Amino acid sequence: MPDTAPLRIATRSSQQASTQAGAVASALTAATGRPVELVFVDTVGDRTQADNVPLHSIGGQGVFVKEVQNAVLDGRADLAVHSAKDLTSDTTPGLRLAAFTERRDAHDVLVGATLDELPLGALVATGSVRRRAQLAAVRPDLEFAELRGNIGTRLSKVPDGGAIVMAKAALLILELTEHIAEELSLSEFVPAVGQGCVAIECRVDDDDTRRALATIDHAPTRRAVEIERAFLSELGSGCSLPVAGHVRGSGLDIFVADPERSTSVRHRVELRSHPDGHESVDADLAAARQGARDAMASLAGQVASGDGA
Structure with a gap:
């Protein structure tokens, strides 16, 4: 007899997070017939929104997920919905990544002005050290400022004569793409690991929820994000360096930087496949790990020789 008990989704209460969770809820109900409830959770990242408090100073990656995960671990919720780029590379004990939704557009975008329109020494606001390093690699004249807050707050803080950087996926979710001045190249401005994707966790011993989530798991996105992770x-x-990794076409684009030395490395890993065309996931994971080692070795070599990007 099918389970008709409500599935409880733990999520942050921001507009972006709750909209993402609502989309997951609708997909689950459509696929399983089960009702879904949202359980709102505040995180360290949500409670520390001052522009002068950089994310990396309060924990960096992971500051938006730990309390949401705890709501599942302590039984207040059955599953947790996250922006995949907010997850750390380690799997949280007691939880499994049970589903990935189909990836939205992973581009970074500029709001306020295009890269060519920004005058010499223009101010660009972003809380991401990765985005700063990538922009500085092509426009070393730019100045940077911290940017925190929800999407609406960030859109209201475009510097005079400058720009802010955002994920296009966030603007797509909230139907705010009219604010985009320029879509940045995926090869030159490599997105964060998991950018544009929603990741869903459940407890490792909760087979009922795992089976429900399997109905909305998007296999191509799972493969891509697992390679990036x-x-x-x-x-x-x-690792505290600005890093990025994104599966694009038949390869994995990698970016690693040492901003203190104005040095960065872009690297592309060609992914492998079986002769019959089926992806070899284990080979691709191994290639991604080797690509990370190669990129770090190249960066170290540049730092040692004093060469910039």
Whole structure:
């Protein structure tokens, strides 16, 4: 007899997060017939929204997910919905990544002005060290400022004569794409691991929820994000450098930087497949890990020789 008990989704209460969770709820109900309830959770990242408090100073990646995960672990919710790019490379004990929704557009975008329109020394606001490093690699004249807050707050803080950087996926979710001045190249401005994707966790011993989530898991997105996460995992949880990894076409684009030395590396890993055309996931994961080692070795070599990007 099918389970008709409501599935409880833990999510942040921001407009973007709750909209993402609502889309997951609708998909689950359509696929399983079960009702779904949202359980709202505040995170450290939500409680520390001052522009002068950089994300990396309060924990960086993971500050928007831990309390949401705890709501599942302690039984207040059955599953947790996250922006995949907010997850650390380590799997949280007691939880499994049970589903990935189909990826939205992963581009970064400029709001306020295009890259060519920005005058010499223009101010660009972003809370991402990755985005700063990538922009500085092509426009070393730019100045940067912190940017925190929800989507509406960030859109209201475009500097005079400058721009802000955002994920296009966030604007797509909230139907705010009219604010985009320029879509940045995926190859030059490599997105964060998991950008544009929603990841869903449940408890490792909750087979009922796992089966429900399997109905909305998007296999191509899962493969891509698992490859990206393998690259990130190889760098280790202690890596504080700006990094990016994104599966695009038949390869994995990688970016690693040492902003203190104005040095960065772009690297592309060609992914492998069986002769019959089926993806070899294990081979691709191994290639992603090797790509991380190669990129870090190249970066170290540049730093040692004093060469910039």
